[in-house]
Amino acid sequence: MTPNTKNMSLEARIGADQPGDKEKLRCVDVVEHETKSSSETDLHILIKHRIPQTDVSSERGSKPEVKLGHGDTGDDNMDESVFWNTKVFPVLQEFESFAQGDAVSDEIVGELCNACSGLHNALAERGMLGRQCKKRSAILRTLFRLIDVGSDRLNLTIAKLILALNVSGNNLLNICKLVFKISRNASNDTLFLNGCILDSLLSLLHCEDVWSKGEAVLYCVGSLKLISGNTALSRLLLSKGFISVLLQLSKRLMHGPSTSANVTSHKSEGEGQHIIAGHILVQVTAVLRNIADQSESRPSFLSNKSFSTLCLILENHRSDIDICINVARIFSKLSTYTECCHALAETPRCCSLFLDLLGKYSRKQDLVVRLLFTLGNLTAKCTEARERVYEEEGGIDVLLDLFQVYQETPSPPEQFHASEREDVLVKLIRLLANLAIHPTVGTALAANTLCVQLLLEVLECRCVQDSEELLVNAVATINNLSFYQGMSSVVRAQHTHISQLLLKLLLSSSMDVVLEATRVFGNLSQIKDVRHFIMQHKVEQYVVTLLDSKTPDVCFSACGVLINLSADPDNRAMLRAEGTVQKLIDCLRDFGPQDWHLAAVVCQTLWNCSLDGELQHAEELLEILWLYTDRGALQWPSDDGVRQVQEACWELLFLPVAEKLRQSFHIEDTTVIIP
Template sequence: MISTSKGGRPKKKPVERPFYEKQTDKETSSDIINQARVSLRSVVTERPFTPQTNERRLFPRGGSASGKTTERPPSAFSLDSAHFVGSDSRPNSGSSRPPSGSGRPPSGSARLLPLNHVPKISPSQAEILEVSPPKLPKPPGERQLSAKTKSRLKLLNSEVPILPQPLERRNSSPTTPTKSPAGSRRVHSGPKERTKNFYEERGEGEGAEQATRVLSAEGRINQSRSQRSNSCSSARSESGYSSDRTTRSGSGSRKEKESPKESLFWNTNIHPIVEQLVPQSKDVAEIDRMCELCDQLFIALLDANMLGKTAVRRSQTLKTVYKLIDLGSATLSLKAARIVLAFEVTGSNLITLCKLIFKISKNKDNDALFQENKILELMVKLIATTDHQKASEALVYCIGALKFLTGNNTVLKDLADYGCTEALARLLININTAIMDGSHTGQGVPNLLLQVTGTLRNLADKSATRATFISCQIIAELCKVIDAFPTDGDLMFNISRIFSKLTLNQECCTILTNHPTTFSSFLMLMNKHLTNIELIVRLCFIMGNLTARNDDCRYCLFSTENAMETLLSVFRTYFELDIVNQRSEEKVKGSPKKSTEMTKGQKYEDLFIKLIRVIANLSINQDIGPLIASNPNCVDLLLQILVDELMVTLLDSGNREIVYTACGVLINLMTDSVRRPILKSEGGIRKLIDVSHDFGRHDWQLAGMVCMILCNYSEKITCCAECFGEEETVDLIELLEDYLDEETPQEAPDGTDWDADTIEVMKSYWRTEFYPVATQLLNRIENHNSDLVPLVAPS
C-alpha cells in the first residue's frame, strides 16, 4: 500500500539499508555544512553613501575629524597685483611673513622703498664729475672705454666716485663716496685693473698729463650719451632688465647674454604686444581685448622658446602681466596665470599664483576655462617638478584646485591624459621618503597630503586610472601614510574612500592584502576613531571586499591580534548607540524632515550590514567558522540583532542582499547545538519561512540557504511540532511541496518579465542550489511529523 502525504503526493517507502552503510537518500549534517560552504556567494554591498556638496573647500569644515586643532591655510582670501613681487629671483629683504590670506603681500618678499635723500656733493667732487661722468652701462652697439683710458684714470690720483650698477642702485641709498685707502683695490675690480699699470712705470707726471687730455676729449663726446644712458638705465632698472641679463637666485647669480637674434625677436614680436597689455578700462570689450593679447603673447613666447626661468626680459613681462588680475575677470586672470606659470616663478610669487588658480577653481562655472587655456598641463608639470619641502604651501593650493577640477568628469579625463595620477604618485613617494628620513617638519605635510589624497580619491573613480594606481604603487604608498599619520581623521577618511573604490577591483584587493600592515592598520584605525562612523563604515566595507573571495585573506584578518575583539567592540558600541537613537526617535512626534543625508538610524543600519558581512565572510572558512560560532560574545550580538530590531528591519526592507548576509551567518551558527534554541525562542523559524516565501521564486540560492539553516537547526529532531512549532511545520511543508514541483521554476514569478534564457538560468539554480537540500529537509520533516506527542522519559 502506497501512502500519500498531506498534499496528496504519493510517498515512496524508503529503502532499508544496514546501519553502518551511508544512506544515499539522506545527507548527513557534515554534507549539508559542506554544501553550504560551497554554495555561499560573496555579497556585494553598496559603497558607503557620501553626499555631494556644491561647496568647494580646501579643507573640511570645522577642522580635523580627529578633534585636534590644526594650522591650515584659509580657503578664502583676497588677491590683487600687489601680492606679486617685481622679480621672484631676488632674495627677500626679510624672513618674516604674515599669515596667508591676510590680504597684504608678505613683508619678507616686499621691496624696500628708496630713500628720499639727495647727497650733497662738494665742489671738488662736482668738478671731477663734470670732467669724468659716472660709468654707466652702454646702450647696444656703443663701445666702452679702452684699456689704456682706464689705466690713465689711475694717474689722476683723484677721488673718483664709483656708482653702483642700475640693478644694484635700486636697493641701495645714494651716499657720499668715501676715499679708498691708497694701494687698495675695489671689490668689483676686474682682472685688468689688478695688473701693473704701464703709466706707473713711465712716471706720474707724464701719465697724468696724457690722461687729462684724453678725459677732456672723451668727456665732451660722452656727455650727451651719458644723459641718454641715464634715462635708459633708469627705465631698465624699473623693469628689472639690464644689458648684462643678470639673474639671481638663492644659491647665487648667473649672467646670460641676450643674443642679437633674441633682441630682434623681442623688439619685433613681443614688445609690441607687451606695450598693449595696459588696460584702459574694466568694460567687457577691453577685457576681451586683453584676453586676446594674452593669447597672442603666450603663443609667441611658446613658439620662440622664450618661457621658463631664464627667459629673455622675463621680469619686464611678468610685471606687466601681474597687473591684469586687478580687472577681476576670471577668464583674463587665468590667461595671465598661464603665462606666469609658464615662466616658472618661485617663492612668494608661486604661492600667490597658486592661490589665484585655486580661487578661480572654487567656482564650478570656471571649469571649462581650464580646458581652454592649456593650464592643466602646466599645473601637472608644476606638481611633478616642484620640491614639496620648499614649496609646500603653493602645492597645497595648486593640488587643492585639481581636487575641485577632478570632480568634473570632463576635466578628470583630461587630467588623467596629462599624467596627473603619475605626478601625484611621484609626489607621494617623495613625501614618504622625507618622512622616513625624518626631514619633514610642521603641519605642511598633512595639509599637502589631504589635497593629494582628495585628488586621488576622484581619480580612483575612473576605471582607466586603476592600472596607473597599480603600476605607480600608490596603494602601498597610501598604506605608509596610514602608518605615519593615524590620528589625522580627515586624512584617514580620504584614504578609506580611495580604498573603498579600488577594492572593487580584484587585482587591487590582492595588492592591498599582500601589504604586511594592512589589517593591523585598519584595526588600529578602528580603535583610534571608534566614534567616527564615516570612517568605520568604510573600513568595514574595505575588509568585506578583501575577505569576499580570498580565503588566505580571511586567515590574515582573523589571525591579526585582537581582530575579533575590535570588530565586536565596534559592533557593541554602535548597537548601544542604535538603541539610544531609536528611543529618542520614538519621543519625537511627527514625520521626519526629508534630507539628502542619511539619518543616524540609517547610518547605523549601513554599518551593521557591512560589519556582519565581514563576519559572514570570515565564517565561510571551515576553520574560522566554528571558532566564531563558539564565541559567545559574537553569537549573542548577532542574535540580538538578527531574530531582534535589526532582523525585522532587514526582512521588511525587501533588500535581498541584506537577508542573504544574515542567512550566511546563521548557517554556521546553527551548527552549535547550544545556540539552536535561541532561533526558535526569538521567532527565527517564522522569519525564515517568510524570507523563503518572499524571495524564493526570485532567488533559488537564497531559498536553498534557508533550507540549510533549518537542516542544521533540526539535526537532532524528534518531533516537528516541538522543533519548528505546529503552525510553522504546516506552512513549511506546504511551501516546500510547492517549490519542489518541477513546474514551479519554469514560470516567471508574478510581477516579473523574464525571457526564456533567464528562466533557464533560474531553473538551473533551482536544480543545483535548492532542490537537493529542500528535498532532504522535506523528508526529514515528513519522517518526524506526527500527531502523537512523544512520551517523556521517566525521571
C-alpha cells in the same frame, strides 16, 4: 556538492552597496597662510609690493578698439633687443593700458587672452621662457598688473604664462592662490578644460624640492582637487598620468627634505615642513578619492602600485583623521572591483592596519563604516584576507567591540544618528558573514558566545520594516555559522531559541529575509529536535509553499529543509498529504535544464518522500526523467564554456540520482539526510 553547501551565504547574497559619499567637492578646505614678506592676504596688494620697477611705460592709454595681435616670432637670428622692441614691448604696452576696475567686454578679454597666448608662444619659440629672458621682470610686472582686470578667463591665461617663466617664492605662491580662487567656482571648469594650464600645474608637482615650494604646492593640489570633481576634467587628468604624479609627490613628502634642499635645520622650521606635508597629503588623498570614482582610473591605480603607497600614507599619518578618511574612501571605492580588491589584499599589513584604525577611531563613524566596507569586500573575494583578519592578534575582538558599541541602546547626548549606527552594523555583520566562509574562522566564530549573542540580539530587537538589510545580513551570518555544527558550536547549542526567532522571520513580507531564514532551517534541520520543532509548529507547510515561488534560490533552500524532514518516516506521509510531491515535480520541470544542481536536490527529496510507499504522480515524473536523462534530447547552451559547466553538473550531480529514482520508486533503508 551536497545540498546544504549551497546554503552557505556567499557575498552575492549580501548587498555590497557603496557607502554614500555626499561630501560636496567644492568646499574650501585649503587654509591660506600668510606670506613671509607681508601680513597682507589680499593677492593684489602682495603683487604690487613684490615685482621690481622696470622701464615699461606706466601711462594709461585709451582702450584698444582692435584685436591685439599675436605677433609671429620672426627670424630666429633676430637680435634680442629687436625681438623685444618689436614682439614683446608693444604687447606689454597694450596690457599696461588697462586699469584696475575698468569695465572690459568679453570680446576684449578674448583679445587679451589671445595676445597673452601669442606672447607665450613667441617667448617659447625664442627659448626665453623660464629664467632665460633678461627683461623677465618687466614681463612679470606687467602680467601681474593685468590681473587687476578681474577676468577669471584672462587670469588663468596669465597664470599659465607666469608659471612658464619659472617664478618662485611669493610670486609662485600668489599665482597658485589665484588659480585656487578660480577653481573654487564650478562654472570655471571649462576654463581649465580648454586652457591647457593643467600641464603647468602638473609640472609644479614634479618639482624635486617640494619643501621650498610647500605652500604653493598645497594651493596647486587644492585647485586640482576641486576641479577633479568634474568628470571631463578628471578623465583629462588621468590621460596626463595624474595618479602617478600624485603618488610620486606623496613619496617625496613622506621621505622628508633631502640634504640638498634649501631649508634650515631649525626644529621649528622642520615642524612647519611636517605640517605643510600633512596639509598637502590631505589634498592629494582627496584628489585621488575623486579620481577613484572614474572606472578609467583602475588601470592607473593598479599599474602604479598605488595600494602600497596609500597604505604607507595611512600608516605614517594615522593620527590625521582627514587623511585616514580620504584613504578609506579611496579603498572603499576601488575594492568593489575584483582586480583592485586582490591587489589591495596582497598589500602587506593592510588588514592589520585597518583593524588598528578601527580600534583607534571606533567612534569615528564615517571612517569605521568605510574600513568595514573595504574589509567586507576583501573577505568576500579573498581567502587570504579572511585568514589575515582572523589571525591578526585581537582582530576579532576589535570587531566584536565595535559590534557592542554600535549595538548598545544610545543614551543622550547621542553621538550617532540611528541610521549611522545601523550602517556600521550592516557592514560589520556582512564582514562577519564573509569571514565565516573560511572553515577555521567559521568554526571559531560559531563557538564564540559573544558573537552569537550579538547576532541574536539583532534578531530579537529589530523589525523587518525598519531594518531589513540589517536583518538579512544577521540571518545570513547565522546561517554561515550554522554550517559548523561541532560540539563547540554555540549556534547548535542555541538551536531552540534560534528556531523560535526564525519562525517569526518566515512570516515576514521580505522574501530576502524569508530566504535566509529558510537556509538556516536547512542547516539546523539536521538536528532531530529542530525537525520536531518544524513539524510541531507547522513550519513545513510554509516551506512547501515556497516551492511555488518560481525562484531557483528559494526552491533550493526549501528543498534543503524538506529533504531533511523527509528523512524521518513519521514526516513523509504528512509531507505527501500537503502536496509536496506535485510541487517538487513542477520545480523539476521548470528549473531542471537551467539548474541541474537544483534538479538533483529535487530528485533526492522525491526519493526520500517515496521510501515508504508508492510515489504520487509517478507517470508524470517518469516522463520528465526520461527526457532529462537523455543527453541527446536536451538543448545545451551555444557558448562552449557555459555548456561545459552545465554538462558537468548534469553528469556528476543530476544524472546518478535521477536514474536511480527512475529505475525504482521503492527502495528501503536508503534514507538520505544532508550531511
